[in-house]
Amino acid sequence: xxxxxxxxxEGLKLSQSEQRLADLVLEDLDFAVNASITDLAARAEVSPxxxxxxxxxxxxxxxxxxxVTLAKSSYVGLRYLKPEARSRTASEVAEDIVTKAQNAxxxxxxxxxxxxxxxAAAVLSKAGMIYAFGSGGNSSMIVGxxxxxxxxxxxxxxxxxxxxxxxxxASAVTANDVVFGSSFSGRNAELVRAFSLARDQGATTxxxxxxxxxxxxxxxxxxTVDLPEGENIFRPTxxxxxxxxxxxxxxxxxxxxxxxxxxxxxxxxxxxxxxHRDGDDSQLLGD
Amino acid sequence: xxxxxxxxxEGLKLSQSEQRLADLVLEDLDFAVNASITDLAARAEVSPxxxxxxxxxxxxxxxxxxxVTLAKSSYVGLRYLKPEARSRTASEVAEDIVTKAQNAxxxxxxxxxxxxxxxAAAVLSKAGMIYAFGSGGNSSMIVGxxxxxxxxxxxxxxxxxxxxxxxxxASAVTANDVVFGSSFSGRNAELVRAFSLARDQGATTxxxxxxxxxxxxxxxxxxTVDLPEGENIFRPTxxxxxxxxxxxxxxxxxxxxxxxxxxxxxxxxxxxxxxHRDGDDSQLLGD
DNA sequence: GCAAATAAGAAAATCCTTTTCGGATCTCAC
DNA sequence: GTGAGATCCGAAAAGGATTTTCTTATTTGC
Numbered sequence: 001x002x003x004x005x006x007x008x009x010e011g012l013k014l015s016q017s018e019q020r021l022a023d024l025v026l027e028d029l030d031f032a033v034n035a036s037i038t039d040l041a042a043r044a045e046v047s048p049x050x051x052x053x054x055x056x057x058x059x060x061x062x063x064x065x066x067x068v069t070l071a072k073s074s075y076v077g078l079r080y081l082k083p084e085a086r087s088r089t090a091s092e093v094a095e096d097i098v099t100k101a102q103n104a105x106x107x108x109x110x111x112x113x114x115x116x117x118x119x120a121a122a123v124l125s126k127a128g129m130i131y132a133f134g135s136g137g138n139s140s141m142i143v144g145x146x147x148x149x150x151x152x153x154x155x156x157x158x159x160x161x162x163x164x165x166x167x168x169x170a171s172a173v174t175a176n177d178v179v180f181g182s183s184f185s186g187r188n189a190e191l192v193r194a195f196s197l198a199r200d201q202g203a204t205t206x207x208x209x210x211x212x213x214x215x216x217x218x219x220x221x222x223x224t225v226d227l228p229e230g231e232n233i234f235r236p237t238x239x240x241x242x243x244x245x246x247x248x249x250x251x252x253x254x255x256x257x258x259x260x261x262x263x264x265x266x267x268x269x270x271x272x273x274x275x276h277r278d279g280d281d282s283q284l285l286g287d
Numbered sequence: 288x289x290x291x292x293x294x295x296x297e298g299l300k301l302s303q304s305e306q307r308l309a310d311l312v313l314e315d316l317d318f319a320v321n322a323s324i325t326d327l328a329a330r331a332e333v334s335p336x337x338x339x340x341x342x343x344x345x346x347x348x349x350x351x352x353x354x355v356t357l358a359k360s361s362y363v364g365l366r367y368l369k370p371e372a373r374s375r376t377a378s379e380v381a382e383d384i385v386t387k388a389q390n391a392x393x394x395x396x397x398x399x400x401x402x403x404x405x406x407a408a409a410v411l412s413k414a415g416m417i418y419a420f421g422s423g424g425n426s427s428m429i430v431g432x433x434x435x436x437x438x439x440x441x442x443x444x445x446x447x448x449x450x451x452x453x454x455x456x457a458s459a460v461t462a463n464d465v466v467f468g469s470s471f472s473g474r475n476a477e478l479v480r481a482f483s484l485a486r487d488q489g490a491t492t493x494x495x496x497x498x499x500x501x502x503x504x505x506x507x508x509x510x511t512v513d514l515p516e517g518e519n520i521f522r523p524t525x526x527x528x529x530x531x532x533x534x535x536x537x538x539x540x541x542x543x544x545x546x547x548x549x550x551x552x553x554x555x556x557x558x559x560x561x562x563h564r565d566g567d568d569s570q571l572l573g574d
Numbered sequence: 575g576c577a578a579a580t581a582a583g584a585a586a587a588t589c590c591t592t593t594t595c596g597g598a599t600c601t602c603a604c
Numbered sequence: 605g606t607g608a609g610a611t612c613c614g615a616a617a618a619g620g621a622t623t624t625t626c627t628t629a630t631t632t633g634c
Contacts, residue, residue, distance in 0.1 A: 033355050033359070034352065034355060036351075064323075064351065064354070065321065067351075067354075067355060067358075068320050068321060068354060068355070068358045071354075071355045071358035071359045072320075072358045072359070088543065090401045090404060090405045090408075090536075090540055091401055093536055093539045093540055093543070094396060094399055094401060094404070094536045095396070097532055097535045097536050097539060098392050098393075098395075098396040098532055098536075101392050101528065101531075101532055101535075102389050102392050102393070105385050105388050105389050105392075106385075106389070108385075109381065109382070109385040112381055114377045114378055114381065117377060117381075118377045121377075137431075137432075137434075137435030137436075138435070140431070141428055141431055141432055141435065144424075144427070144428055144431065145424075145428055147424075148424030148425070148428065149424075240531065241388065241528060241531065241532075244388075244527065244528065244531070245384055245385055245388055245528075248384045248388075249377070249380055249381045249384050249385075252380045252384060253377055253380055256380070
C-alpha cells in the first residue's frame with residue numbers, strides 16, 4: 001500500500017498532533033520530504049518524538065524510512081496536487097504533458113477494476129468474433145489499438161468508426177460474439193444503441209468509458225477510466241494514456257488466458273520479426 | 288538534471304572511492320536509498336566523509352538530500368533495472384504495464400531534444416500541407432493521432448499508411464509542404480524512400496523514430512525516442528506511450544506557435560463541444 | 575469517580591552526519 | 605629524480621538529528 005494514499009484516506013485513526021502532521025505533509029510534500037525531523041516538528045508545532053511515532057504509525061521503521069517512502073511513492077501524485085501551471089516554453093510544455101500522462105497512468109491504475117478486466121479478457125478470448133466500435137479521434141485510436149493488439153493473439157476482430165456500419169454490424173452479431181466500445185465521454189448515443197442491438201442478439205458487450213455514463217450503463221462489462229481533465233483546450237487529453245494502458249493490460253491478460261492457443265500465433269509473429277530484422281523490409285510488425 | 292542519469296553517465300569524473308560508491312548505488316538502489324551513511328560507507332569500504340563528499344559532488348547538499356533525490360528521481364528508473372518479472376496475475380500485469388509506461392515517459396522525457404521539437408513545431412505550423420506517413424499497427428496509430436491533433440489547430444494534414452500511396456504523395460509535394468514519418472524501428476525502407484522523394488521536391492521532412500537509424504538519417508528534423516524494449520512478446524511496446532507524448536508536446540507547441548491563427552479554429556471546436564454536450568450527440572469531438 | 579489507556583513533551587542517550595585536520599598519494603614542471 | 609601543489613581520503617572531534625525513556629496530562633470506559 002502506498003503511503004500517499006494511506007495519508008489521504010479518511011478513516012485513518014490519528015491523534016490530534018498526528019493529524020496536524022498529516023495535514024502538513026500533504027499540504028507541503030516538498031518541505032516534508034526535505035526537512036529534518038526537528039524542522040517538521042517545529043512547523044507542525046509538535047515535538048520530535050511525536051513525529052517519530054507518527055512515522056511508525058504509518059508503517060515506517062523510522063523517520064528517514066518515512067521520508068524515503070514518501071519520496072518514492074508520492075513522486076507522481078505530488079505534482080498532481082499542484083495547480084494547473086501556465087506553461088509556455090517548450091520545456092514547460094514537455095514537463096507538463098509528461099507529468100499529466102504519468103499522473104493519468106497513476107490515477108487510472110489506482111482505479112482499476114481488475115475483476116472486470118479479467119472478466120473482459122476471458123470473454124474476449126472465447127469470442128467467436130469481436131467488433132470494436134469507437135468514434136471521434138480518440139476513441140477511434142483506441143479501437144484501432146484494440147485490433148492491433150488482439151489480431152496478434154489470433155483473435156478474430158474488426159473495427160468500425162462509422163455509426164451506420166456499427167448499427168448494421170451490431171444487428172448481425174451472434175450470441176458468441178463480443179462488441180467492444182470505447183467512448184471518452186460516455187455519451188456516445190449511437191454506441192449505446194449499438195450495444196443495445198448487440199445485446200438483443202445475445203452478444204456480450206464491453207465498454208471502455210467513464211463510469212456512471214449512458215455508455216457504461218448499456219454494457220455488460222464496464223472498464224472505467226475516470227480522470228479529471230484540465231480546462232486547457234490546447235492540451236490533448238491525458239485520458240488516452242490511461243485507456244491505452246487498460247487496453248494493454250486487457251490484451252496481455254487475453255494472451256495469458258490461454259497460452260497454448262495464442263502461442264502458435266505469437267511464435268509466427270516473432271519468427272516473422274526476426275526473419276525480417278536484417279532484410280530490406282519495412283518492419284511492419286515491429287512498427 | 289536527474290541524478291540517476293548523472294550517475295550512469297560515462298564521463299563523470301569520480302575518484303576511486305567515489306566510483307566504488309557510484310557502482311554500489313547503481314547496483315543496489317534499494318539499499319542505497321534506505322541505508323544510513325555509515326552502512327553505505329561500510330559496504331563500499333570507504334569512510335563516511337567520503338560519502339558526504341560524493342553526495343556533494345553529485346550536486347546534493349547533504350547525504351539525506353542525496354537519498355531523497357535518489358528516491359524521487361529513480362523511483363521509476365529503479366524498477367527499470369530490475370530483471371523482467373514474470374507477471375501472471377491480473378494485478379501483476381497491470382502493475383507491470385503501468386510501470387513500464389511511466390518509465391517510458393520518464394526516460395523519453397530525459398532524452399527529449401527540445402530544440403528539434405520546437406523546430407518541428409515551427410515548420411509544421413507554417414506548412415502548406417502536411418503528409419503523415421507510418422505503417423504497421425503502432426506507427427499508423429501515431430500518424431492517426433498526428434492528424435487528430437493537428438487538424439484541430441486548423442492545419443491541413445492527411446495521413447497514409449499505404450506505401451504505394453506514400454510514394455505517390457511524396458512525389459507530389461511542393462517545397463512548402465512537410466512530410467512527417469513515424470517508424471518504431473527506424474528501418475522502414477519505404478519511408479526512407481518517401482523522405483528522399485519529398486526532399487527532392489524541396490519539402491521538409493520530420494522523423495519520429497530511433498536515433499542513428501536509416502529513417503533518422505533520411506530526415507531533416509529528427510525527433511528521437513530510444514527505449515530499450517523487453518523481450519516479452521506478450522507485452523505491447525511501451526514506446527508507444529513515449530511517442531504519443533512527443534506528439535502531444537509537438538501539437539501543443541504548434542498550437543502555441545501562433546495563437547492568433549489557431550485560436551479561431553479552437554474556439555469553434557470548443558463551442559461545438561459545449562453546444563453538443565447536453566444534446567443527444569455522439570460527442571465526436573470529445574471522444 | 576477512578577483505573578486503564580492513550581497522548582505527548584522534556585531530557586537523556588544514542589546514533590548519524592559533517593567538519594576539521596593531517597597524512598598519503600599523485601601530477602607535473604624543471 | 606624531486607619538490608611544489610593538488611587531490612584524495614580517513615581519523616577524530618564536533619555538532620546535530622533521532623530515538624528512547626520517563627513523566628505528566630488527558631481521555632476513555634466502566
